[in-house]
Amino acid sequence: MRIKFPVLAGSICILVCAGLAQAPAAFTLHDLGSGAWAAIDNPAAKSARSGANAGFIIGSDGVAVIDTFENVAAAQTLLDEIRKKTNLPIRFVVNTHYHLDHVAGNSIFANAGATILAQENVRVWERTENAKFFGPKITTQQKEEVESLGLPSITYKDGVTLYLERRALVVRSLLGHTGGDSVVYDSSANVVFCGDLFWNHTLPNLIDASTKPWIATLDTLLADYPTATFVPGHGNEPGQAADVRDFRGYLIDLRAAIQKAQADGKSGDALVDAVLPQLQQKYGSWNFFAFAKSDIKYTDAELRGTKRIPEPSAQ
Ligand SMILES: [Zn+2]
Numbered sequence: 001m002r003i004k005f006p007v008l009a010g011s012i013c014i015l016v017c018a019g020l021a022q023a024p025a026a027f028t029l030h031d032l033g034s035g036a037w038a039a040i041d042n043p044a045a046k047s048a049r050s051g052a053n054a055g056f057i058i059g060s061d062g063v064a065v066i067d068t069f070e071n072v073a074a075a076q077t078l079l080d081e082i083r084k085k086t087n088l089p090i091r092f093v094v095n096t097h098y099h100l101d102h103v104a105g106n107s108i109f110a111n112a113g114a115t116i117l118a119q120e121n122v123r124v125w126e127r128t129e130n131a132k133f134f135g136p137k138i139t140t141q142q143k144e145e146v147e148s149l150g151l152p153s154i155t156y157k158d159g160v161t162l163y164l165e166r167r168a169l170v171v172r173s174l175l176g177h178t179g180g181d182s183v184v185y186d187s188s189a190n191v192v193f194c195g196d197l198f199w200n201h202t203l204p205n206l207i208d209a210s211t212k213p214w215i216a217t218l219d220t221l222l223a224d225y226p227t228a229t230f231v232p233g234h235g236n237e238p239g240q241a242a243d244v245r246d247f248r249g250y251l252i253d254l255r256a257a258i259q260k261a262q263a264d265g266k267s268g269d270a271l272v273d274a275v276l277p278q279l280q281q282k283y284g285s286w287n288f289f290a291f292a293k294s295d296i297k298y299t300d301a302e303l304r305g306t307k308r309i310p311e312p313s314a315q
Contacts, residue, residue, distance in 0.1 A: 026050040026074040029081060030238055035059065036189035038231045038238050039078055050074035052101035055193045055231050056082055057186050059164025062091035065114065066184050066193040067233075068105030075105020079112060090114040092162050094171055095152055096195020096233065097181045098125040100133060106150030117160065118152035119173045121180030121312045126151055129208075129310050174221075176214025177204070179310060185225060191238075192221060193231045200235025200243050202287035203250070206298040208309050211251045218248040235287060250283055258300050272296050 024044040029037050035058035041050045051070025056063055056078070063082055068075045082090065093109045095118040096102055103126055106116055130146045131138055154160075159182070162169040170185040177196045184193040196204065197217055221230070222241055230239045254275075261274040272293055279292050301307035 023048060026077055032189050032191050032229055034189040036186055036191045040237060053231060053233055054078060058086050059167045061165040062089045064092040064162060064164060064169055065090060065109055066094050067096055067102040068093060068109055070101035070104050072105050072108055075108040079108055092117060094184050095122050097178045098122040098129060100130045103149055110150050115154060116152040117154045119180045119182050120155040120157055123152050123155050124313050125310050174217040176210060176217045178208040190227060191229045191231060192225050194233060196233035198230050198232045198244055199247055200232035200239040202235040203289055203291040203295060205291055206295050211255055211299055211302060215248055215251050218244055254295060254299055258296060258303055271300055
């Protein structure tokens with residue numbers, strides 16, 4: 001997820017976009033070959049952004065979509081763009097995790113006939129945990145919007161393989177970002193759609209994160225798909241293994257700097273003040289550097305064993 005969700009402001013965006021015919025597109029499409037596409041959030045679109053990255057794969061008998069953006073207007077634009085390329089049915093949508101910026105357009109694709117799939121915790125958390133992103137002053141309308149988000153109709157625990165005719169899409173559940181994340185690997189295009197398990201030269205939001213298993217997840221991705229293109233959940237372009245290693249390096253550096261500060265007896269603001277300049281020096285040029293302070297606080301809590309993360313409920 002990003003900083004704040006201008007969420008489900010679909011109707012507002014339609015008005016704004018209609019009045020600004022030349023407004024920058026909410027996202028840009030990147031051709032990854034073999035019918036695989038990344039839809040990358042466009043910072044130039046300002047308030048009419050898609051809020052996260054997504055993607056789709058056009059097979060011989062249908063289309064699979066990965067994530068549905070932060071608002072219904074961007075999701076509708078994504079559907080329109082797919083329709084410019086193919087009239088094949090939208091067979092599947094995979095939600096890589098429950099955060100609003102990846103699921104808010106689910107209804108657009110469900111109404112188009114798609115089956116929505118996700119790791120089982122996504123269905124448990126989508127209509128509850130997303131409320132926290134609006135803060136304590138959440139309005140009744142915002143609460144209703146969260147509680148009416150389109151849910152996955154099929155869930156899995158560890159993964160599932162989807163088929164577009166003979167083309168296999170391997171969906172794997174992996175730990176780190178929320179405890180209910182998945183990646184989608186398409187061997188035909190050699191692309192991994194990573195959701196928010198990979199942020200390309202962009203600081204991650206760690207509100208639900210466990211950085212230790214996350215580093216192990218990145219090791220798995222690098223070992224299993226060394227030559228793949230990695231589509232990030234956030235970040236301005238698809239990446240390669242070197243970019244995933246850079247992101248892994250951020251999590252390692254963050255943990256190491258915090259562990260050192262803790263060992264020096266620091267806590268609270270003093271710990272943030274000790275760690276922040278180290279991050280600034282190496283990662284100050286990354287997108288969303290404004291997440292640095294909260295990344296430090298969340299990881300400090302994680303390393304002390306006091307961090308609150310979403311609980312999977314009994315299935
Ligand atoms: Zn996100």
